[in-house]
Amino acid sequence: MSKLSLLEKDAWLSPHQGAIEATFHNYKDLLDEFGDSHDGIVNFAGNHLFFGLHPYGDGWVFREWAPNAKKIHLIGDFSNWQPVESYRLQQKDHGIWEIFFPANTLKHMDLYKLYVEWEFGTGHRIPAYAKRVIQDPQTLIFSAQVWQPQTPFNWTDNDFQPAFKHPVIYEAHVGMAEKDEKVGTYKEFTNNILPRINEAGYNVIQLMAVQEHPYYGSFGYHVSNFFAASSRFGTPEDLKELVNRAHELGIAVIMDIVHSHAVKNEEEGLSRFDGTLDQYFYPGDRGFHPAWDSRCFDYGKKEVQAFLLSNCRFWLEEYHFDGYRFDGVTSMLYHHHGLEKAFTNYNDYFDGSQDRNALVYLMLANHLIHKIKPKAISVAEEMSGFPGTGAPPEEGGLGFNFRLSMGVPDFWIKLIKELPDEDWDMGTIFHELTQHRPEERTISYAESHDQALVGDKTIIFRLADKEMYDFMSKDTPSLVIDRAIALHKLIRLVTLTTANGGYLNFMGNEFGHPEWIDFPREGNNWSYKYARRQWNLADDKTLKYEWLKAFDTAMINTVVEEKVLTPLPVYQNLANEGDKILVFNRGDFLMVFNFHPSASFPDYGIPVAPGKYKILLNSDRPEYGGFDRIDQAPLYFSEPVGGNPKNGHQLKLYLPNRTGLILRKIPTPRVH
Numbered sequence: 001m002s003k004l005s006l007l008e009k010d011a012w013l014s015p016h017q018g019a020i021e022a023t024f025h026n027y028k029d030l031l032d033e034f035g036d037s038h039d040g041i042v043n044f045a046g047n048h049l050f051f052g053l054h055p056y057g058d059g060w061v062f063r064e065w066a067p068n069a070k071k072i073h074l075i076g077d078f079s080n081w082q083p084v085e086s087y088r089l090q091q092k093d094h095g096i097w098e099i100f101f102p103a104n105t106l107k108h109m110d111l112y113k114l115y116v117e118w119e120f121g122t123g124h125r126i127p128a129y130a131k132r133v134i135q136d137p138q139t140l141i142f143s144a145q146v147w148q149p150q151t152p153f154n155w156t157d158n159d160f161q162p163a164f165k166h167p168v169i170y171e172a173h174v175g176m177a178e179k180d181e182k183v184g185t186y187k188e189f190t191n192n193i194l195p196r197i198n199e200a201g202y203n204v205i206q207l208m209a210v211q212e213h214p215y216y217g218s219f220g221y222h223v224s225n226f227f228a229a230s231s232r233f234g235t236p237e238d239l240k241e242l243v244n245r246a247h248e249l250g251i252a253v254i255m256d257i258v259h260s261h262a263v264k265n266e267e268e269g270l271s272r273f274d275g276t277l278d279q280y281f282y283p284g285d286r287g288f289h290p291a292w293d294s295r296c297f298d299y300g301k302k303e304v305q306a307f308l309l310s311n312c313r314f315w316l317e318e319y320h321f322d323g324y325r326f327d328g329v330t331s332m333l334y335h336h337h338g339l340e341k342a343f344t345n346y347n348d349y350f351d352g353s354q355d356r357n358a359l360v361y362l363m364l365a366n367h368l369i370h371k372i373k374p375k376a377i378s379v380a381e382e383m384s385g386f387p388g389t390g391a392p393p394e395e396g397g398l399g400f401n402f403r404l405s406m407g408v409p410d411f412w413i414k415l416i417k418e419l420p421d422e423d424w425d426m427g428t429i430f431h432e433l434t435q436h437r438p439e440e441r442t443i444s445y446a447e448s449h450d451q452a453l454v455g456d457k458t459i460i461f462r463l464a465d466k467e468m469y470d471f472m473s474k475d476t477p478s479l480v481i482d483r484a485i486a487l488h489k490l491i492r493l494v495t496l497t498t499a500n501g502g503y504l505n506f507m508g509n510e511f512g513h514p515e516w517i518d519f520p521r522e523g524n525n526w527s528y529k530y531a532r533r534q535w536n537l538a539d540d541k542t543l544k545y546e547w548l549k550a551f552d553t554a555m556i557n558t559v560v561e562e563k564v565l566t567p568l569p570v571y572q573n574l575a576n577e578g579d580k581i582l583v584f585n586r587g588d589f590l591m592v593f594n595f596h597p598s599a600s601f602p603d604y605g606i607p608v609a610p611g612k613y614k615i616l617l618n619s620d621r622p623e624y625g626g627f628d629r630i631d632q633a634p635l636y637f638s639e640p641v642g643g644n645p646k647n648g649h650q651l652k653l654y655l656p657n658r659t660g661l662i663l664r665k666i667p668t669p670r671v672h
Helices: 007-008 010-034 041-042 187-202 237-248 301-319 329-333 356-372 407-418 426-435 459-469 479-497 536-539 545-563
Strands: 051-056 059-065 071-076 095-104 110-119 119-125 131-137 142-145 170-174 203-206 225-229 252-257 321-325 375-382 402-404 440-445 501-506 571-576 583-584 589-594 600-607 611-617 649-655 659-666
Touching: 007 010, 007 583, 010 356, 041 356, 051 095, 071 095, 095 142, 131 170, 131 407, 170 187, 170 407, 170 545, 187 237, 187 545, 237 252, 237 402, 252 301, 252 375, 301 321, 301 356, 321 356, 329 356, 356 375, 402 501, 407 426, 407 459, 407 479, 426 479, 426 571, 426 583, 479 501, 479 583, 479 589, 479 659, 545 659, 571 600, 583 600, 589 600, 600 611, 649 659
Parallel strands: 170 203, 170 501, 203 252, 252 321, 321 375, 375 402, 402 440, 440 501
Antiparallel strands: 051 059, 059 095, 071 110, 110 119, 110 142, 131 142, 571 583, 583 589, 589 659, 600 649, 611 659
């Protein structure tokens, strides 16, 4: 075979060619085994259509995979929740169990589960492929629920496909999306939050905590039931309506998919499902995540591959999701899970700690996702910078469309914590925001939910701190708040406009949501006070939050409508450390920043291509909390430096302190 293009693009990978090619061959061998040229991988990813509960003729069929079980009974009200012989499953080949039973045994919304017996024990289990799981509010016990409404959901999204190349993502959690101290619902999100996201200009919603999880405070990352949409937010139809409505607005919806680990709970989840610890998970210590107190999948086992790949297919087809943000990819890639590991050179990626099973699984998953939905969005939460994360599997990569630029929020927090803004280095800012591997596109973000969790601080709270409690009224002046608002805008604008693919914002951060996120738990007396979003602050025209909301809306709409992210690469025009001026361009778009805390500069010369320029966005507008120091009406014409065109052209602008601008070069009409 010819050399993989990933190796051709990056000569530094040559010493590791053997490892990369061995992984690729494993991937290709599995595709050949599946018969991928005849959609074999799609059929392989069809376990959810075979296992679990399904109508069958004039009755029901139920199947489960439990190779170590000695007996399995279906239990529910029909059996008085006791194992009875008439509802005992029959053992088939390859660890499969099966039962057929009459239609009147179960009806829509009935509860059921399994009673599994193994050699030295028994236990209640929720079926691995259950599509609906609910918790009893009194006993707090989880059970599977029959979900077979008489009328199927009526999709009206006309096979929606994302029509954009650059996702501008609104990361959201349905449960904490309401302003009241409670768990929000899919319906409330559709009616109350979706219009806000649409108005704000975002073209993708990333939903957290969709897969069912026993503990609300896990933020949805300790999944128990991989095929069940969390019932604490409403019904499957409610979630489908949310996605359907978003599609009608032209907004794609992706979900956090958690295949990096699973909750260790046994009655609710997959751990010790058939009495063994290694049915779905790696044997021994390798099957336990030392930092997350959870279980680690055995990605090399065919039944586990089929389970997880079927999960990828299920959410795309059943709920019309447009792709995934894969959680914890770094943890999957290495036996050490990336814990306490500094990745300083290429040898650190190929030192024998790779989990090749996981690498191959991710290649298969991305191949499958894009086979089912070619324009699907696939994002890796990957912090080690693993080579090939953003390259197609056929080139030797993992196949993700994008990798989250997880170093960017870390950079901003470090900068804010350790240096006053008069010491910020313009060249360093540009470098940190634009560095990426040559084969990958990235999602830039200033902060996500991680930076907002209790124990950490959002950017606005780091900049303003206690002043936010007393000085966010527009009638109450504060130099601290003025600085915080100005830098909050600049940080977001420079992060977005340097993006090498897309951008992400967590719900509420766009208007500087105060304080932190803390889910109800014993330590806070099970309070929902910090597990909500106070939209009323952004809507109150007497408060300064409205300025930040207005700026974010203008920023996102400008970048999306003008397609600012399309031209690549991003070129630095100027980085003046003394003046704190940073200027860069992408195509005909010019981004100009004055980060100086006090100095404003009249007629500041900026090197540009000859032409005339128009201001598209100005952070100093009064409706954004600025001071209206820039005349935005006129066109700005470049002029030769020193009057000699051989010296290049410059644009002379008034640059007030702590201000950011987007300008566009106006095309010169052709003369016929």
